[in-house]
Structure formats: structure tokens, C-alpha cells
Amino acid sequence: PAGGLEWAIVRIIELTAAEGCTSFSFGASFGVAITESPNADPAVADALAELHSVGVFGPGNFQFKNKFRPENTPIYLCQPATGDRTSVTDIILMIANPDLVDGAPADPAPLNDAAPSSDAAAPPPHAIVPPDDAVPSDAAVPPEDAGPPPDPALRPGRTDLLAAHGYNALALPTELVPFDLLTDSWAERADGFVAARTRLLAERSGPPELTAHDWLPMPEVVPTRSGRTAEELLCRCHPGPRGVVLHAAAFPTWLSTLADLGYEPVAVGVGRLDPETIEAFAAELTRRPAGSVSFVVAEAANNAAGGVPVEPGALRELRRVTAAHGVPLVLDASRVVDNAVALAGPGGDPWAVVRDLLAVADTATL
Secondary structure: OOOHHHHHHHHHHHHHHHOOOOOOOOOOOOOOOOOOOOOOOHHHHHHHHHHHHOOOOOOHHHHHHHHHOOOOOOOOOOOOOOOOOOOHHHHHHHHHOHHHOOOOOOOOOOOOOOOOOOOOOOOOOOOOOOOOOOOOOOOOOOOOOOOOOOOHHHOOOHHHHHHHOOOOHHHOOHHHOOOOOOOOOHHHOOOHHHHHHHHHHHOOOOOOOOOOOOOOOOOOOOOOOOHHHHHHHHHHHOOOOOOEEEEOOOOHHHHHHHHHOOOEEEEOOOOOOOHHHHHHHHHHHHHOOOOOEEEEEEEOOEHHHOOEOOOHHHHHHHHHHHHHOOOOEEEEOOOHHHHHHHHHOOOOOHHHHHHHHHHHOOEEEO
16 A cells, blocks of 8 residues: 555664664665765766666655655765776676675676687598498487486576676676566666667657657657656646546556555456446446546556457447546557557558557557
């Protein structure tokens, strides 16, 4: 529930104070400047600014700690005026987890299964002629028991990489992992091409013109860094009261954002937008006092329902129900293209379906 973490922290502080403790530390918040240094290194300042630009640092953690009115003390990074200097990212990593730095090999082995190269020239290949009494090639030879297959994680190169990163697979750089399944969110990816695209968008003189696309029938489009950011922006800027939000098994990021901002999320159904679920929405809206429901959230190709596509007709029926009660309909359109491809079928035009779905909603996030 909203406020649960704050309540727990207050109780912890009360208990530790009763035990005689005179201070309580929330720990360090990296990347948030509460003062300015008179002799700041421009290179370090630029490095921190770049980390900010790609979302490595955010003020959320610092803002949360300040709810409890702590005494903030700045941490200064001091470096020699000349000579070799440790990079900002290495210092931050060392502070966050020293085990990833201490004792790590200086040059981890590359991620491949090839043996180390040798300066010695390899002997030239030569043919081997079997003797006359050799076993014919078509003779049955009983297979030898080779035992269990080797562990792929222990192949040469991979063990060195794991050791270099404290045997923490989550600390491996993305470019060293052939198949990274940690997330399917582009905003969470750390690939080079994603960072390059983010940098290109950040360097634009103004926001891109997005209302000219035929498949995007919205009079106003606000670009954000991620779907989660769009959800938070919508919830913060909603003009009505922060009351109940009915949803058809919305994605978990919705639930945390709604709870943090004072809404009460209430699930209706299990993710499918079938007639029974629409009737359940109508019943919930009817039984609740007028003005108590802020908005209704439906999701295209709902993840909780296994990606079952939403029919435009079903979404229009839900829109008719919400409009009858004066409640806006919000469409989580993160998977709207997948939804449209499934409905359009082979050779069909998915973009026409995308437009039909988006045109039904009062607001959409994608």
C-alpha cells in the first residue's frame, strides 16, 4: 500500500532511537549535486552529465530520502592534478560494490571458446593412410561413455569473465553477453546502438513532430524516455482526483506508479477484454460513487493474458461503458503493433488496425 515503506522506516528509526542510537544513515545518493565545487574538473563534470543523460542517475532516490528531513553532506571526488586518474564510472562501481573491482584480472579473456594463440607456427596438415587391416569405416563401433556434457559456463573465457565481475552475471557488460534476456524494454537496454540513438534524440534542437503520422490519431503527442516514464507523467498530470483506477490486469509498472502517486488500483478480470470483463467494468463503475474512479486502463495484447489481441470492437464497447460514467479510458499501447499484426493476419495492413485501436482511447501510452 502507499506509504508502507515510509511507515516501516519511521518505525525503524523510532526503535533504533529507543535503543540508544543517535544517528541513522540512509546511505549515499550518487549523481545528485547539493552544492558546487569551486575547482570542479570539467572532464568529470561532463562524465557525470553524460551518465545523467542516459538515465544512470536519477533524483528519485534522493527525493525519497529527503522525505525524512536528513542532514545532507556532500561527497567530493578528489583526484591528483597530474598523472593517471581513475574514471568516474570505475569509482562509482568501486563504491557501489568493491568486490567487482578488488582482485579482478587486469585483462579478462575474450568471450569465445578459442584457445590462446601461439607464436609458434602450426605444423602443416598431412594425410594419414590407414593400414590394410584397419577397421572399415562402415563397421559398427560401440560409443564410449563420455559422461555428462561440459558446463557451458565453465568454457575457457567465460570463467575469466565471471571472475573479473565478481561472479555476478548481472554485472557483465551487455556487449559481452551473446544472449541478454534480462529485459525486453528498449529503455533498459545498454547496447551501443541504443545509447547512440538516445544521444541523437537528446541532441535535437526541439522535440520531433509526431502528430503527422496517419497511424497516430492523437491531437497531442508527448515523447518520453520509456513507457514507465509515460505512465508516471500521465498519472501526475491527470486533471481529476486521485481515486480508484480500474484496470484489466495492468502491467506491474502501472501498479507501482499508481500506488506511489496516491491512486488505488483495482483489478477487473484477468487481462482478456471479453464480454464478461466489460460487464464487470460496467458493474464496478455503477456501484462506485460518481467521481471516485479516476480512469480505466486497458492493455493491447495484454501480457498477463498471454498476449491475446484486443479487438477494436471490444475496446469501443469498453469506451462506451466508461464514457457513460464520465470516466476516461487509457490504453496501454506498448504492444499495440503486436496486437495489430495478430488481427491483420498475413498480408493485412497492421497500421490501419493500430490507428483504429488508438482512436478509441482518450489517452494512450506507448
